[in-house]
Amino acid sequence: MIRAILSNPNRPDLDAVPVCFPMAEDAAIIENLQEIGIGSATKRDCYVRQIDSSYPVLKRLDESLTNVDELNYLAKRLESFDNYEIAKFQGVVVSEGLSNMTDLINLTFCAQEVTVVRDFSCLETIGRHHYLDKRIAVSEEEMRTVDFKKEALNLLLNCNGSVTPYGVVYQNGMELAQVYDGCVFPDYDYTCNSVLTVAMTPCSEPENTKKITWLRLPMPDICIERSMLRAGIDTLEDARIALSENDLPDEVAARITPENETLQSLNSLCGAVARLNGSERQKLKAAIQLTDNASKVYADLSAHCPELKATAQNPAPRNITEIIHLAEQLELFDFVEGITTPEEYGRYMIKESGHFEYDDNLAEYYDFKRYGEQRVSNECGAFTTYGYISYHGFISLEELLAGCENHRMDMTMGGI
Numbered sequence: 001m002i003r004a005i006l007s008n009p010n011r012p013d014l015d016a017v018p019v020c021f022p023m024a025e026d027a028a029i030i031e032n033l034q035e036i037g038i039g040s041a042t043k044r045d046c047y048v049r050q051i052d053s054s055y056p057v058l059k060r061l062d063e064s065l066t067n068v069d070e071l072n073y074l075a076k077r078l079e080s081f082d083n084y085e086i087a088k089f090q091g092v093v094v095s096e097g098l099s100n101m102t103d104l105i106n107l108t109f110c111a112q113e114v115t116v117v118r119d120f121s122c123l124e125t126i127g128r129h130h131y132l133d134k135r136i137a138v139s140e141e142e143m144r145t146v147d148f149k150k151e152a153l154n155l156l157l158n159c160n161g162s163v164t165p166y167g168v169v170y171q172n173g174m175e176l177a178q179v180y181d182g183c184v185f186p187d188y189d190y191t192c193n194s195v196l197t198v199a200m201t202p203c204s205e206p207e208n209t210k211k212i213t214w215l216r217l218p219m220p221d222i223c224i225e226r227s228m229l230r231a232g233i234d235t236l237e238d239a240r241i242a243l244s245e246n247d248l249p250d251e252v253a254a255r256i257t258p259e260n261e262t263l264q265s266l267n268s269l270c271g272a273v274a275r276l277n278g279s280e281r282q283k284l285k286a287a288i289q290l291t292d293n294a295s296k297v298y299a300d301l302s303a304h305c306p307e308l309k310a311t312a313q314n315p316a317p318r319n320i321t322e323i324i325h326l327a328e329q330l331e332l333f334d335f336v337e338g339i340t341t342p343e344e345y346g347r348y349m350i351k352e353s354g355h356f357e358y359d360d361n362l363a364e365y366y367d368f369k370r371y372g373e374q375r376v377s378n379e380c381g382a383f384t385t386y387g388y389i390s391y392h393g394f395i396s397l398e399e400l401l402a403g404c405e406n407h408r409m410d411m412t413m414g415g416i
Contacts, residue, residue, distance in 0.1 A: 002053035002075045008037045009047035009065065016049055019068070021075035022190070027222045030068070039068050041226040042183075044101070046071075057090040057166070060099050069185075069226060070101045076190040077108040084129070088114045091169035095162035096176075105180045112136065113174040115155065118167035127151035134172055184231055187214035194218070195270045197245040198263070202233050207240070214244070215263070217270035224263055236262055248273055249281055251288040252323055261320060269320045272327040282386050283335040284327055289384040291317060291326070291397050322401040329400060332393040332408055334381075339388040346372025 007016035014036040023029050033039030038046045044065045051061050055078060061071075081089065088111045098104060115133045117126055127148030132138060161168040179186045187197070194216035201209050213231040215224060233239045241263065246253050252273065256266070276284060317323045339345050346368035380397075381390025391397060393406045400406055 002051065002055070002058065002071070002078075004046075004051045004061075004066075004071065005049040006033065006038065006046040006066075006068070007049050009045070011037060021072050022079060023068075023072050026220050030222060030226075033068060041069060041229040043067065044070070055086065055090060057093045060093075064099070066101055069230070070105065073185050073188075074101065074105050074108065077105065077188065080190075081108075084116070085112065087116045087118060087166045088112065088169075091116045091162075091164045091166040092171070092174075094164040094166065095169045095171075102180060102182045103176060105185075106176055106178060109179040109186065110174055110177050113172055115170040115172055116167040117156075117161070117170070120156075123149040123152040126155065127153075130155050130170070130172075184211060184213050185227075187216075189216050191216070193274055194245075195247045195273050196243065196266065198266065199242045199244050200227070200231065200233070200263070201240045201242075202231060203238050203240050204232075217267050218274050219267065221264070221267065224267065236264075239263070241266075249285045249288075251285045252320075255317060255323060256320060265320055269324055272324045276327065276330075279335075279337065280330060282337055283330055283333060283389065286335055286384040286386040286389040287326055287330065287333050287391075288317060288323070289386070290333075290382050290389050290391065291401065293382060317401055321403075325401055325403045329393070329406060332400070332406060333389055333391055335387060335389045337387040340383055341369075342372030342376055343369035344372070345375065345383075345388050346370070349375060 002021040003018065004021065005016045005018050008014050017029075017032050017036060019029055019033075030039050033046065044067045046066050046068050048061050048064050048066055051058055078086070078089070089107060092098070092107055092111055092114055093104065098107060113133060113136075115130045117129075120126070125148075127146075127150065131143075131146055131148060131151050155170060159170050161170045163169075189197075196217045198215040198217060200213040200215055201207075201211060205211055211231065213227050213233075215227060228234075228236075228239060231239075241258055241261075243256065243258055248256075248270070252269070256269075273281065273284070317326060336345065336348055339348055350368060350371060376388075379390035380392075381388060392408050393400055394408075395404055395406050
């Protein structure tokens with residue numbers, strides 16, 4: 001965690017704004033900064049009166065100008081580091097005299113190549129760290145063949161190290177690669193909760209441009225807006241988007257046509273899906289399959305559900321807005337995962353649903369298939385690839401997909 005006191009360098013009379021990084025409420029914090037005339041998406045206009053953190057080396061940012069988004073990105077990167085990686089980062093910052101935010105961000109992508117020795121009492125540990133630092137990924141079989149004491153002695157006796165407050169730094173030939181160009185942030189999935197990665201580029205750039213802004217959706221709208229500004233994109237019409245990594249349910253992803261979607265609609269869709277747990281996502285996939293085949297379901301069941309408005313059209317979701325409406329009203333559906341036949345459904349309802357008192361001694365007298373068929377015939381439901389799902393709303397599925405207000409209609413338990 002990094003806590004910075006930020007102020008307007010041109011208006012020292014205005015109150016400073018304390019900000020904790022990584023920022024939790026981006027919109028509110030940016031609004032507070034903009035009230036005192038700072039917080040630009042592109043300029044380093046925030047004067048750091050004081051910075052406190054678990055990374056002492058960042059004290060060198062005191063009394064300097066910084067960009068709030070750069071400091072936020074740096075904080076996110078550092079939060080993922082373990083203690084040894086933090087020692088590497090801080091050691092190189094001191095040994096190289098780094099203080100520019102661009103360099104600090106770039107260092108987070110290459111500091112792993114460095115070796116830092118903080119304890120000289122165990123050559124085995126020093127050698128193991130150094131061997132892994134140079135190679136990053138090593139098989140267990142290879143590790144068993146290495147003489148780590150020899151590796152440590154070779155490092156300590158033959159390589160030049162820089163003494164820092166964080167240990168002796170051996171850079172192992174590390175070069176400060178320009179992963180971050182001072183404008184567009186490199187791709188980084190900080191939350192690990194994204195369901196869709198979008199590559200955004202300016203329409204003014206050629207299609208094969210390397211000036212790509214990676215958006216991990218869902219994300220706050222203000223973060224998308226500021227990412228656009230950093231990329232030199234003024235309006236959504238000036239942005240070209242392409243889908244990259246995709247963790248959306250297949251039935252959802254199949255209905256996305258990037259050329260017809262906006263960033264806002266994609267972000268809203270991802271937000272709706274990200275709020276669902278694993279079983280709810282299965283339920284959403286089943287609900288989409290149900291709506292895909294709802295015309296037949298309605299034709300078969302309209303005689304049994306007079307309260308339910310019939311529809312002559314197939315209400316299958318045609319765009320992501322309709323899928324969002326479906327995802328937001330999943331409580332109107334009952335779903336039993338893995339159920340594929342009326343007999344399985346009847347058995348589940350009688351034995352496991354909790355609606356009945358089941359007696360094992362009477363198992364041979366239960367007609368699971370007949371009861372399952374009875375329920376299926378009285379519900380607006382269907383057997384899908386993922387299990388049995390039934391709809392219990394008062395309005396038609398077509399109206400539900402259109403975003404109409406709805407509430408649940410439950411049937412009374414039938415006999416056996």
